[in-house]
Amino acid sequence: MDAFLSNLSLGLATAAQPFNLLMCFVGALLGTFVGVLPGIGPLATMAILLPITFYLPPDSALIMLAGIYYGAQYGGSTTAILARLPGETSSIVSTLDGYQMAMKGRAGPALAVAALASFFAGTVATLIVALFAPALAKVALYFTDYDYFSLMVLGLVGAVVMARGSVVKAIAMIFVGILLGSVGTDVNTGIGRHTLGFPELLDGINFVPIAIGLFGLADLMANLEKPREQAKLKSTGLRALWPDRNDFRKGGPAAVRGTLVGSALGILPGGGAVLASFASYAVERRISSHPEKFGTGVVEGLAGPEAANNAGAQTSFIPMLTLGLPSNAVMALMIGAMMLQGITPGPQVMTERPALVWGMIVSMWIGNLMLVVINLPLIGLWVQLVRVRYEYLFVMIIVFCCIGAFGINNSVFDVFVAVAFGVFGYVLIKLDCEPAPLALGLILGPMMEENLRRGMQLSDGDPSVFFTRPLSLTFLLVAAALLLAVAAPAIRRERKEVFNEAD
Amino acid sequence: MSADSNKQAISAAMPGPDRMRRRLLLSSLALGAAFAFGSTKAFAAFPEKPVRIVVPLAAGGPTDVLARLIAEAMTPILGQQVIVENRTGASGQIAVDYVSRADADGYTILMATLGTVILPQTNAGFDAATLDKLQPISKIEGRAVYLTAAASLPANNIAELIAYAKANPGKVKYAAQGASDILGIGQLNKLAGTDIPVVRYQGGAPALQAVVADQVQLTIATPGAAAPFVTSGQLKIIAVTSPQRLPDLPDVPAIAEAVPGYEFISWTGLAAPAGTPKEAIDRIAAALKEALAAPAMIDRLKQFGTTPSPDGPEAFTAFFQAEIKRWAEVAKAVGFTPQ
Amino acid sequence: MEATIKGKQDFLSGLLFIAIALAFIVNGRGLPLGTAVNMGPGYIPLGAALILAVLGTVCLVRGLVHAGAGVEPVSWRPFLLVPLAVVAFGISLDWLGLVAAIFLAVFVGRAAIPRAPLLPTLALAVGLSALSVALFYYGFKLPVSVWPRFL
Numbered sequence: 001m002d003a004f005l006s007n008l009s010l011g012l013a014t015a016a017q018p019f020n021l022l023m024c025f026v027g028a029l030l031g032t033f034v035g036v037l038p039g040i041g042p043l044a045t046m047a048i049l050l051p052i053t054f055y056l057p058p059d060s061a062l063i064m065l066a067g068i069y070y071g072a073q074y075g076g077s078t079t080a081i082l083a084r085l086p087g088e089t090s091s092i093v094s095t096l097d098g099y100q101m102a103m104k105g106r107a108g109p110a111l112a113v114a115a116l117a118s119f120f121a122g123t124v125a126t127l128i129v130a131l132f133a134p135a136l137a138k139v140a141l142y143f144t145d146y147d148y149f150s151l152m153v154l155g156l157v158g159a160v161v162m163a164r165g166s167v168v169k170a171i172a173m174i175f176v177g178i179l180l181g182s183v184g185t186d187v188n189t190g191i192g193r194h195t196l197g198f199p200e201l202l203d204g205i206n207f208v209p210i211a212i213g214l215f216g217l218a219d220l221m222a223n224l225e226k227p228r229e230q231a232k233l234k235s236t237g238l239r240a241l242w243p244d245r246n247d248f249r250k251g252g253p254a255a256v257r258g259t260l261v262g263s264a265l266g267i268l269p270g271g272g273a274v275l276a277s278f279a280s281y282a283v284e285r286r287i288s289s290h291p292e293k294f295g296t297g298v299v300e301g302l303a304g305p306e307a308a309n310n311a312g313a314q315t316s317f318i319p320m321l322t323l324g325l326p327s328n329a330v331m332a333l334m335i336g337a338m339m340l341q342g343i344t345p346g347p348q349v350m351t352e353r354p355a356l357v358w359g360m361i362v363s364m365w366i367g368n369l370m371l372v373v374i375n376l377p378l379i380g381l382w383v384q385l386v387r388v389r390y391e392y393l394f395v396m397i398i399v400f401c402c403i404g405a406f407g408i409n410n411s412v413f414d415v416f417v418a419v420a421f422g423v424f425g426y427v428l429i430k431l432d433c434e435p436a437p438l439a440l441g442l443i444l445g446p447m448m449e450e451n452l453r454r455g456m457q458l459s460d461g462d463p464s465v466f467f468t469r470p471l472s473l474t475f476l477l478v479a480a481a482l483l484l485a486v487a488a489p490a491i492r493r494e495r496k497e498v499f500n501e502a503d
Numbered sequence: 504m505s506a507d508s509n510k511q512a513i514s515a516a517m518p519g520p521d522r523m524r525r526r527l528l529l530s531s532l533a534l535g536a537a538f539a540f541g542s543t544k545a546f547a548a549f550p551e552k553p554v555r556i557v558v559p560l561a562a563g564g565p566t567d568v569l570a571r572l573i574a575e576a577m578t579p580i581l582g583q584q585v586i587v588e589n590r591t592g593a594s595g596q597i598a599v600d601y602v603s604r605a606d607a608d609g610y611t612i613l614m615a616t617l618g619t620v621i622l623p624q625t626n627a628g629f630d631a632a633t634l635d636k637l638q639p640i641s642k643i644e645g646r647a648v649y650l651t652a653a654a655s656l657p658a659n660n661i662a663e664l665i666a667y668a669k670a671n672p673g674k675v676k677y678a679a680q681g682a683s684d685i686l687g688i689g690q691l692n693k694l695a696g697t698d699i700p701v702v703r704y705q706g707g708a709p710a711l712q713a714v715v716a717d718q719v720q721l722t723i724a725t726p727g728a729a730a731p732f733v734t735s736g737q738l739k740i741i742a743v744t745s746p747q748r749l750p751d752l753p754d755v756p757a758i759a760e761a762v763p764g765y766e767f768i769s770w771t772g773l774a775a776p777a778g779t780p781k782e783a784i785d786r787i788a789a790a791l792k793e794a795l796a797a798p799a800m801i802d803r804l805k806q807f808g809t810t811p812s813p814d815g816p817e818a819f820t821a822f823f824q825a826e827i828k829r830w831a832e833v834a835k836a837v838g839f840t841p842q
Numbered sequence: 843m844e845a846t847i848k849g850k851q852d853f854l855s856g857l858l859f860i861a862i863a864l865a866f867i868v869n870g871r872g873l874p875l876g877t878a879v880n881m882g883p884g885y886i887p888l889g890a891a892l893i894l895a896v897l898g899t900v901c902l903v904r905g906l907v908h909a910g911a912g913v914e915p916v917s918w919r920p921f922l923l924v925p926l927a928v929v930a931f932g933i934s935l936d937w938l939g940l941v942a943a944i945f946l947a948v949f950v951g952r953a954a955i956p957r958a959p960l961l962p963t964l965a966l967a968v969g970l971s972a973l974s975v976a977l978f979y980y981g982f983k984l985p986v987s988v989w990p991r992f993l
Contacts, residue, residue, distance in 0.1 A: 034982075037977075040978070040982050043562065044562075044982065045982070046562070046563075047562030047563065047567075047589060048982060048983055050562065050563070050568075050571055051571050051574070051575055051587070054571075054575060141712070141715065141716040142716075144716075144718055145718070166852075166901075168897055168900050168901055168904070169855055169901060171897055172855075172859045172894055172897040172898060172901065175890050175891075175893055175894040175897065176859070176862055176894060178886075178890045179862065179863075179866050179887060179890050179891060179894065182866075182886060182887040182890070185593070185594075186883035187703050187704075187705055188703050188881075188883065189874075189882065189883050191873065191874075191883045192627070192628065193870065193873060193883055193884075193887060194866065194869050194870060194887070195628075196869070197628070199592070199593045199596050199597060199600065199626075199628055199629075200592065200593075200597065202592060202593035202594070202596070202626070202628075203591070203592045203593060217924060217925070217928065220920070220924055221920045221921055221924045221925075224917070224919075224920035224924070224954055224955065225917035225920055323712075323715075324731055325708055325711075325712045325715075326708050329561060329563070332561065332563045332564065332708065333562055333563030334563070335563065336562070336563030336564060336565075336567060336568045337563070339565070339568050339727070339806070339807070340568050340571065340572065342802075342803065342806060344727055344730060344731060344806065345731070346730070346731020346732065346734075346735075347731055347732070347735050348731050348734060348735070349731075391952075391955050391958070392962070392966055394951070394954075394955075395947075395948050395951050395952050395963075395966055395970075396966075396970060398924065398927050398928065398947055398948075398951040399931075399944055399947055399948065399951075399970050399974065401928065402927075402928055402931040402932070402935075402943070402944075402947055403974060403978055403984070405928075406932075406935065406984070406986075407978065407982065407984055409590075409591070409592070410588070410590065410984065410985050411597075412932045412933075412935055412936055415928060415929075415931060415932035415935070416929065416932050418928060419925045419928045419929055419932070422924065422925055422928065423921075423925055426921060427858070430913055430914060430916065431851055431854055431855045431858065431913065432851055432855075432911065433855055433858075445890075449886045450705070452881075452886075453881045453885075453886075454702055454703070454704075456878070456879055456880070456881065457676075457700070457702050457879075457880065458676070458702060458718060458719070460673060460879075461877075461878070461879030461880070463878075555985075586983075588985055
């Protein structure tokens with residue numbers, strides 16, 4: 001405990017320097033804005049700023065870059081809630097109940113719930129990082145390919161729980177996602193799969209243009225056919241900017257659960273953080289007394305995932321800080337920034353440069369506080385924006401979709417990908433097939449395949465390891481139980497209906 | 504004046520912008536006519552606008568960081584902003600295709616790597632002639648890498664590793680980061696008569712992590728990436744991939760000591776589209792040389808485990824061609840087919 | 843035929859899933875399958891496609907025998923013009939520059955609503971262009987030209 005306190009005070013001494021406070025603020029603010037803009041993600045922004053960090057002291061540079069990352073997690077939910085435009089993987093879940101809240105005229109409370117849940121999660125996760133980082137680093141190394149595979153299976157089963165409508169359709173959508181995820185270079189052999197001859201597809205279909213098309217453009221097309229829907233969006237008055245008591249009562253516990261789920265998944269270096277918001281949504285829906293209302297704008301469906309998402313973002317710093325191993329592209333860039341500063345990343349950073357590490361950890365909490373202060377007043381502004389008549393708003397959304405799709409990889413090809421998925425997404429809306437399970441299959445499919453195939457190679461073809469490794473076995477058992485719990489009633493119901501029909 | 508007409512002739516002969524031109528014609532015929540004038544510009548004093556270095560790898564990786572360090576140092580020397588732009592994808596093919604098609608004016612240059620010259624071996628969809636549409640400018644640096652092993656591996660140096668791998672087939676597996684090091688380990692297997700299977704990872708970090716976590720036994724690592732884990736005792740250095748031992752590590756054998764003829768050098772350099780005026784090429788090469796001579800830069804590169812070795816357009820062109828040939832032969836010898 | 847399809851939505855979803863599965867199966871013919879121990883690049887996609895085909899068949903059959911939701915009619919104007927606006931942007935961006943691409947996207951997109959007045963659309967195009975140039979060209983340094991390349 002003494003060590004913990006001295007570390008914390010050392011960190012505070014670093015993070016509270018006026019210049020570092022300024023850099024933290026700059027990072028958080030920038031992050032908020034790039035989070036709001038689809039396509040321009042934290043990664044691109046950090047890459048642009050990388051040369052500038054050159055002229056900053058190492059601690060200020062990393063504090064600012066970290067601010068951009070978690071700031072973007074805050075900002076990312078804004079467009080997801082207001083325009084059903086997830087700028088990043090993590091904000092897809094916010095297009096479910098968050099967007100529905102906005103459609104019902106509760107954009108203000110939705111944004112406030114997102115900001116507050118994120119802040120709570122950020123606070124707790126920072127504490128977790130500070131208290132347990134060195135110990136948790138070992139957990140990260142303990143995870144093998146087998147465990148990751150089984151965790152991904154559990155994640156996909158979670159997608160079935162998320163689905164609002166038909167279970168069969170939801171499972172089918174997961175497989176559509178897995179198939180789309182298989183596009184690109186096969187990791188094991190380097191063979192291009194389903195690329196139709198486009199070199200742009202050798203690295204797979206970019207996620208952002210898919211999300212822009214599937215969620216953003218498709219919804220736009222569907223909205224434009226319903227004049228009444230526009231009226232609804234317009235009526236998003238200033239009626240209520242602040243969440244009501246019910247929001248707090250229901251959303252509070254959800255945020256606590258989301259924080260726990262997100263913190264745990266963020267630690268995994270194999271990219272567990274992407275699962276955080278999905279997992280939290282599945283948990284909330286599973287334990288809810290009214291699961292059928294999910295997807296219509298229930299506050300737990302927003303507060304939980306938002307908290308999970310931000311918690312995962314914070315704890316994903318653990319493998320990077322303690323081992324020098326990046327768990328995602330953003331962390332790889334942080335490592336690049338360290339190298340630019342002349343710091344060799346690795347386990348020794350914690351002992352050799354404690355002021356840097358702890359300064360960064362403390363700055364995360366300060367940054368989260370700043371983000372709430374930045375974001376809460378902005379809500380008024382965002383809500384004003386949604387009040388712009390839809391006949392103008394939708395054109396703005398189209399333009400931002402275009403630039404966003406282009407910006408993710410500076411490639412016009414991605415703009416056309418967005419169009420294709422826009423049309424596909426519109427068809428899915430007409431057929432009442434939900435895009436969220438597809439998105440999850442798309443994200444998890446390639447990771448699952450990679451871990452499965454590598455696991456089989458490492459075990460020399462013995463599949464029993466998946467059942468003998470305790471972690472892996474646990475995940476598989478939970479997945480099986482969950483699947484049974486969801487599928488059994490649905491199958492029974494459908495059977496009954498079919499038989500009734502037959503009678 | 505002659506440089507101008509030359510340049511026009513070359514750009515007219517290049518098939519590159521065809522597709523784009525067609526697209527343009529589709530959108531407007533009048534604009535298409537105007538385009539023909541678009542790329543002619545007097546070549547007064549290079550550079551008169553920002554220069555872009557196109558990096559084929561993701562932002563934040565070692566190659567990207569290196570490019571940014573150089574861009575930063577070249578900016579005051581050239582008197583124009585040098586910008587780093589990441590165009591990732593298809594093992595670097597996207598960036599190479601892009602630069603080979605860019606205007607040959609010296610304002611768009613490629614951060615070429617070992618991965619660039621092996622594209623004909625790794626990507627079936629890659630037209631090998633594309634490499635001829637590049638004009639190498641100068642090497643930046645070249646470095647040996649470490650062959651590292653998990654601490655639990657009984658073998659401690661290259662000779663022991665080969666003996667152990669032969670005696671225990673399948674017990675030693677190699678965590679591969681990409682196509683180039685698969686060729687590297689393939690060459691080792693071929694020359695040493697071992698059969699070390701390859702397990703592929705997506706990049707250096709996960710491969711290294713798998714070895715640190717003791718899930719796979721071998722991988723290559725840059726000195727910078729390996730050092731902390733060697734210090735912590737989770738990794739050991741089996742050998743270096745240069746033909747001779749490194750001055751910094753006199754006790755670590757070179758692979759070539761046990762496997763004569765083995766060499767694996769990872770390098771970076773700059774290349775422009777073919778047909779770029781000589782003035783521009785020479786100016787960039789000179790600026791790079793000056794940037795790399797600064798003591799601060801030498802220190803920075805040391806941290807990456809490498810030393811600057813700028814060589815100039817002629818030498819680098821010869822090296823570039825030799826590398827293309829060498830890796831084609833290695834790929835053929837180890838039976839690595841483009842996919 | 844129409845009369846026998848009781849749940850058009852399920853039926854068409856099933857068809858869509860089967861079509862996607864078939865497309866991946868046909869397109870992936872040449873991919874080596876490998877073995878369960880050493881799976882080739884074609885193994886997982888083929889497996890996923892087969893499962894999808896089965897699920898699609900379940901949907902299809904359900905649509906045939908079991909009354910369900912119908913499909914709302916497609917409103918052609920937004921269905922054609924919204925994608926067209928994005929396509930126009932994509933085609934023009936490289937050669938006509940950011941401003942012209944945004945103008946095209948705004949005008950084509952705006953036509954998705956019938957009888958859109960000209961003046962506010964023009965103002966919107968100007969405003970969005972200015973904002974985008976400031977934000978994306980100067981701010982985020984996207985590698986695009988602002989004006990047509992031949993100017």
